[in-house]
Amino acid sequence: MKKTHIIGILVIAVAIVIIMSSVGDASTYVSFGEAIERAEDGDMTKVHVVGRLKKDPQGHIVGMNYDPLVDPNYFTFMLVDTNRYEQKVVYFNPKPQDFERSEQVVITGNMQNNVFVADKILLKCPSKYTENEVQANTASL
Numbered sequence: 001m002k003k004t005h006i007i008g009i010l011v012i013a014v015a016i017v018i019i020m021s022s023v024g025d026a027s028t029y030v031s032f033g034e035a036i037e038r039a040e041d042g043d044m045t046k047v048h049v050v051g052r053l054k055k056d057p058q059g060h061i062v063g064m065n066y067d068p069l070v071d072p073n074y075f076t077f078m079l080v081d082t083n084r085y086e087q088k089v090v091y092f093n094p095k096p097q098d099f100e101r102s103e104q105v106v107i108t109g110n111m112q113n114n115v116f117v118a119d120k121i122l123l124k125c126p127s128k129y130t131e132n133e134v135q136a137n138t139a140s141l
Contacts, residue, residue: 032079032087032116039111046119050106051079054086063088066095079105079116091118101125 029048030038038047054062063078075091077099089107102123109118 031081031083032085032111033083035111035116044110046108046110048106048108049079049081049087049116050104051081052104053102054078054080061100064099068094079107087116088114089116089118091121096121096123098125099123 029050032049032051035047035049038045053064056062061077063076065076066074072094073092075093075095077089077091078086079089080086089109091107099121102125104124106122106124107116107118108120108122109116111117
């Protein structure tokens with residue numbers, strides 16, 4: 001075989017290894033109901049759940065518990081998924097900055113002992129500008 005053939009085969013083998021390793025780390029978007037079913041079946045793969053924070057009529061987040069003086073790496077809150085199912089979420093890291101201002105939350109993790117244990121929290125915060133501010137700024141230009 002020529003050296004170019006060997007190099008080509010090596011490049012293809014490396015590409016296959018990279019693709020296979022990324023497929024193994026990929027997780028899917030599910031609801032809490034499906035995450036619970038997976039946990040009951042013994043499937044402990046990581047999943048993504050999209051939801052909104054549960055808030056009371058005054059706009060305060062319900063079920064949020066974070067006391068950095070007691071344990072800075074323990075944060076809990078209630079999340080309502082797209083099917084309106086409420087679930088307690090535990091995050092063993094500090095509370096993300098601007099968590100209270102987020103509109104939507106995406107969590108990655110799995111169900112363990114009737115709670116969702118999150119490994120990652122991604123926040124979708126409200127836009128920086130309101131529509132009135134944008135119109136006032138563009139009108140002055």
